[in-house]
Amino acid sequence: MSVTRLNILMLAGLALMISSCFPTEELNVPVKQVDEGNLTDLDIYINNNFLEEFNMAIRYKYEDRFVDPNEKAIPPRLSAVMPMLDFIQDYWIDPYLEVNNGEVFFRNHVPAEIVFLGGPIYNVDGTLTLGTADAGARITFTDVNSVNPDDEEWRDLQLNVVYHEFSHIVHQRYKLPSGFETISPNGYSGPGSWYTLTDEEALQRGFVTPYATLNPNEDFAETVAFYLFDSEFAEKFTIAETNCQSNDCENRNIGRSLIRQKVSAISNHYEKVTGINLESLRNIIQAKL
Numbered sequence: 001m002s003v004t005r006l007n008i009l010m011l012a013g014l015a016l017m018i019s020s021c022f023p024t025e026e027l028n029v030p031v032k033q034v035d036e037g038n039l040t041d042l043d044i045y046i047n048n049n050f051l052e053e054f055n056m057a058i059r060y061k062y063e064d065r066f067v068d069p070n071e072k073a074i075p076p077r078l079s080a081v082m083p084m085l086d087f088i089q090d091y092w093i094d095p096y097l098e099v100n101n102g103e104v105f106f107r108n109h110v111p112a113e114i115v116f117l118g119g120p121i122y123n124v125d126g127t128l129t130l131g132t133a134d135a136g137a138r139i140t141f142t143d144v145n146s147v148n149p150d151d152e153e154w155r156d157l158q159l160n161v162v163y164h165e166f167s168h169i170v171h172q173r174y175k176l177p178s179g180f181e182t183i184s185p186n187g188y189s190g191p192g193s194w195y196t197l198t199d200e201e202a203l204q205r206g207f208v209t210p211y212a213t214l215n216p217n218e219d220f221a222e223t224v225a226f227y228l229f230d231s232e233f234a235e236k237f238t239i240a241e242t243n244c245q246s247n248d249c250e251n252r253n254i255g256r257s258l259i260r261q262k263v264s265a266i267s268n269h270y271e272k273v274t275g276i277n278l279e280s281l282r283n284i285i286q287a288k289l
């Protein structure tokens with residue numbers, strides 16, 4: 001799990017690299033541009049249910065412009081595309097449509113492009129990337145060929161990616177909660193060393209993952225994502241252990257008190273700037289898992 005986590009969490013830096021590598025003219029291709037000829041039933045379904053409905057393009061045919069030239073990726077097999085569309089509809093779009101004030105927020109902040117890749121992205125340094133997003137404009141799902149909502153590890157990976165990336169839009173548009181950076185100011189580790197931390201060390205510092213220690217924006221996104229998808233969030237991250245017999249236990253509880261402050265600040269912020277009650281959204285999501 002820690003290997004998977006590390007791979008997922010390399011996404012932000014890579015995403016920046018990917019987005020900066022695109023020639024400008026490619027970024028200027030109108031999102032709504034579709035090839036009118038040879039539309040399959042799947043393409044028509046996508047056009048009706050995603051492009052027309054949400055102004056969200058679904059890219060499932062492999063096109064080089066969606067990955068960095070130094071990386072290798074494969075397109076999803078055709079039979080995996082429809083189940084993946086159902087997955088993002090059920091676990092990402094529908095919860096936002098169902099929660100109070102969620103539909104307006106979703107429609108106004110939806111990323112313009114969703115990219116499906118069949119497997120992970122193979123990087124030149126031998127690592128794998130399991131999901132990426134670019135500044136709220138595009139979210140890339142990897143390992144679509146393994147689509148199986150009943151496989152918890154696969155499901156949690158995909159939900160971590162999509163909730164994390166979709167939460168970045170909130171601080172990008174509406175800033176971080178007031179004072180968020182001051183809750184655990186000494187815990188941040190920066191770009192060169194976050195991946196040397198263990199989950200335990202991150203928790204003791206007041207963070208849900210090592211990646212969250214990178215900076216306050218990633219801390220915000222990771223906290224939102226884990227709060228929404230992790231059924232054991234409270235046990236792991238907010239409820240203090242009783243009868244501590246060790247310094248580690250005491251320090252975990254100190255970390256949990258910091259995470260409680262973060263969840264409270266984030267929840268108040270969501271309520272204020274989006275009108276969405278994050279706990280209600282979490283309950284809707286958890287009822288589907």
Ligand SMILES: [Zn+2]
Nearest residue numbers: 012164218221
């Ligand atoms: Zn991020």
